[in-house]
Amino acid sequence: MNAKERGRQIIRELRGEAFLAAKDQRLNEFNAPIHDYADEVCFGRIWAREGIDRKQRSILNIAMLTALNRPTQLRSHLEGALNNGCSMEEIREILLQAAVYCGLPAALDAFAIAEDVLRARKLLA
Amino acid sequence: MNAKERGRQIIRELRGEAFLAAKDQRLNEFNAPIHDYADEVCFGRIWAREGIDRKQRSILNIAMLTALNRPTQLRSHLEGALNNGCSMEEIREILLQAAVYCGLPAALDAFAIAEDVLRARKLLA
Amino acid sequence: MNAKERGRQIIRELRGEAFLAAKDQRLNEFNAPIHDYADEVCFGRIWAREGIDRKQRSILNIAMLTALNRPTQLRSHLEGALNNGCSMEEIREILLQAAVYCGLPAALDAFAIAEDVLRARKLLA
Amino acid sequence: MNAKERGRQIIRELRGEAFLAAKDQRLNEFNAPIHDYADEVCFGRIWAREGIDRKQRSILNIAMLTALNRPTQLRSHLEGALNNGCSMEEIREILLQAAVYCGLPAALDAFAIAEDVLRARKLLA
Amino acid sequence: MNAKERGRQIIRELRGEAFLAAKDQRLNEFNAPIHDYADEVCFGRIWAREGIDRKQRSILNIAMLTALNRPTQLRSHLEGALNNGCSMEEIREILLQAAVYCGLPAALDAFAIAEDVLRARKLLA
Amino acid sequence: MNAKERGRQIIRELRGEAFLAAKDQRLNEFNAPIHDYADEVCFGRIWAREGIDRKQRSILNIAMLTALNRPTQLRSHLEGALNNGCSMEEIREILLQAAVYCGLPAALDAFAIAEDVLRARKLLA
Numbered sequence: 001m002n003a004k005e006r007g008r009q010i011i012r013e014l015r016g017e018a019f020l021a022a023k024d025q026r027l028n029e030f031n032a033p034i035h036d037y038a039d040e041v042c043f044g045r046i047w048a049r050e051g052i053d054r055k056q057r058s059i060l061n062i063a064m065l066t067a068l069n070r071p072t073q074l075r076s077h078l079e080g081a082l083n084n085g086c087s088m089e090e091i092r093e094i095l096l097q098a099a100v101y102c103g104l105p106a107a108l109d110a111f112a113i114a115e116d117v118l119r120a121r122k123l124l125a
Numbered sequence: 126m127n128a129k130e131r132g133r134q135i136i137r138e139l140r141g142e143a144f145l146a147a148k149d150q151r152l153n154e155f156n157a158p159i160h161d162y163a164d165e166v167c168f169g170r171i172w173a174r175e176g177i178d179r180k181q182r183s184i185l186n187i188a189m190l191t192a193l194n195r196p197t198q199l200r201s202h203l204e205g206a207l208n209n210g211c212s213m214e215e216i217r218e219i220l221l222q223a224a225v226y227c228g229l230p231a232a233l234d235a236f237a238i239a240e241d242v243l244r245a246r247k248l249l250a
Numbered sequence: 251m252n253a254k255e256r257g258r259q260i261i262r263e264l265r266g267e268a269f270l271a272a273k274d275q276r277l278n279e280f281n282a283p284i285h286d287y288a289d290e291v292c293f294g295r296i297w298a299r300e301g302i303d304r305k306q307r308s309i310l311n312i313a314m315l316t317a318l319n320r321p322t323q324l325r326s327h328l329e330g331a332l333n334n335g336c337s338m339e340e341i342r343e344i345l346l347q348a349a350v351y352c353g354l355p356a357a358l359d360a361f362a363i364a365e366d367v368l369r370a371r372k373l374l375a
Numbered sequence: 376m377n378a379k380e381r382g383r384q385i386i387r388e389l390r391g392e393a394f395l396a397a398k399d400q401r402l403n404e405f406n407a408p409i410h411d412y413a414d415e416v417c418f419g420r421i422w423a424r425e426g427i428d429r430k431q432r433s434i435l436n437i438a439m440l441t442a443l444n445r446p447t448q449l450r451s452h453l454e455g456a457l458n459n460g461c462s463m464e465e466i467r468e469i470l471l472q473a474a475v476y477c478g479l480p481a482a483l484d485a486f487a488i489a490e491d492v493l494r495a496r497k498l499l500a
Numbered sequence: 501m502n503a504k505e506r507g508r509q510i511i512r513e514l515r516g517e518a519f520l521a522a523k524d525q526r527l528n529e530f531n532a533p534i535h536d537y538a539d540e541v542c543f544g545r546i547w548a549r550e551g552i553d554r555k556q557r558s559i560l561n562i563a564m565l566t567a568l569n570r571p572t573q574l575r576s577h578l579e580g581a582l583n584n585g586c587s588m589e590e591i592r593e594i595l596l597q598a599a600v601y602c603g604l605p606a607a608l609d610a611f612a613i614a615e616d617v618l619r620a621r622k623l624l625a
Numbered sequence: 626m627n628a629k630e631r632g633r634q635i636i637r638e639l640r641g642e643a644f645l646a647a648k649d650q651r652l653n654e655f656n657a658p659i660h661d662y663a664d665e666v667c668f669g670r671i672w673a674r675e676g677i678d679r680k681q682r683s684i685l686n687i688a689m690l691t692a693l694n695r696p697t698q699l700r701s702h703l704e705g706a707l708n709n710g711c712s713m714e715e716i717r718e719i720l721l722q723a724a725v726y727c728g729l730p731a732a733l734d735a736f737a738i739a740e741d742v743l744r745a746r747k748l749l750a
Binding site for chain 2: 569588592595596599603604606607608609612614615618624625
Binding site: 033037041045049 | 658662666674
């Protein structure tokens, strides 16, 4: 399996076949190389590594994307984290720790996104 | 045990008695309230929580401090991470993932600090 | 008065009873600890301190939230600043200074939010 | 020609008369000094300089605004870049390079904005 | 008085004649335009404005430079703040508030710089 | 030529054989994967692309690394930029534009690094 296929298989396991199909539908001549980069470098090269498991990689992303102020990607990786077995309690702890290290505004923005994601999955009333 | 004592106990377990004593020696009328804040809020309130373990909290900090570009605190929490059972392999994976999400320059800066810490502990030649 | 009550009293004075009631209605099992953190640490511990007055704390937040790129919190603290006696002229000067130090894009984003807030209060046509 | 007129002339050449007229309509007592700052300092003083051409200045802005996480200004300068002769292929290369240095989430956010701009101009299906 | 002279006069009042002389000695063909920019735009145009006083401008800069992670400029503006009548107590409160909003690592880095500045002035043992 | 060789060839052309040899000497079991990442992804995959030339890639990096606050990498890419034919005048214009968009402190830090690099090459007295 080459990096592209390996990366796409990881995305499929992380987000499901429908997510991958929707992503493929957005492909065009302009964005194709960044899709390749995401598939091959991000997922096929880094997520494919051993040493830490996938749930840990999801947890790292919640922390880093909160710090980096990137809400669209944070939402996407919160979905991935829940699929990778991350619990609501764990997400809460990650974001509380972000309050101390990244500041309260970063944590409040991330909590608002996480609440949306949890509610859409009926994990939160 | 109040928040101050609980926080100091966690710092002691994370970094050792000598670290805490050195920290106490730097106390003065100007910085006392930020030391209280670190002891009581950061360690006594957040690190003291359950839901994720201490090694996980160290891992989160390596990721967030790399993203936030805070080398002094990153160095300190790399020490804590090793004390909390984080392996050289795990640190490497965290920083490789940071290369994708925070950018290569963030990861290169963090690798340089981690190499220093590992060498000082004779974990790296 | 404990930190929770002290913090809530400051929020009440800063934003009014209706704001606090709306905030309480959004409380749930997931976000309760970050609300506690905001009430007890942010307001009950830091805003409650003497040494600088509340208007000064509002001014600091406008500057920091502009630098940190956190529009939701910036909007909220612009409301608080106006309640704390900050004038339109002062807000303008803070944001002009941010143009030099944080860059013009940061200032333009903050001016757009401030205009919205001022217009909603009929302070700007 | 003074700095104000020089700056406005550059904005006119970069974005067109209608853009400038719309900008003038948004002028009010609150925002006038930041408009002056943009006209006189940003455009009249810096964009007016020689040493690098206007297309190069547009390219720099795409890179910096991606790094700085300022989507509203990024969108505006992508429009300017296309007017300054920057091609879709060049924009793609700038953003791919941002993926490596600023991180994939920064690049994905910027690609999404660029696709919008390109589609509105019928440069992308 | 033109913007250049006005800016230089403000720098002189803020930091003293020796500071200005040292700054002039570092002038060369490469950096002259950024010195002009600092003198004319930063000081001659923005610091010269009314609406908030100089002490307030120093306070804003401590907050923004802490958030922006710019230690060299933070050190310089801490000197200016003390010259502008900002007390050790006020600096402490600004940085404690930064701990909540910008995160503890940002505040710890800023406290370390402030302690250095205060000690060099014999304001702290 | 595979991505590794292609990347190393680009680094060789950008920085010279001695730079590459020094880099190889710092290789160890911990940092090997980030070196591979730099060689294969950054240089072998992105810098190897057509669409914009190498001088343009150097220019983008000066802009992005100034915005990202990464002085070690900024220094390294200033060296590369000069090797790629970027003139002192062009570097000055890039950094002046950064003053407007990233803020004066970012530009001042970058000017200081650029002066060091230029002086070491005897391009500035």
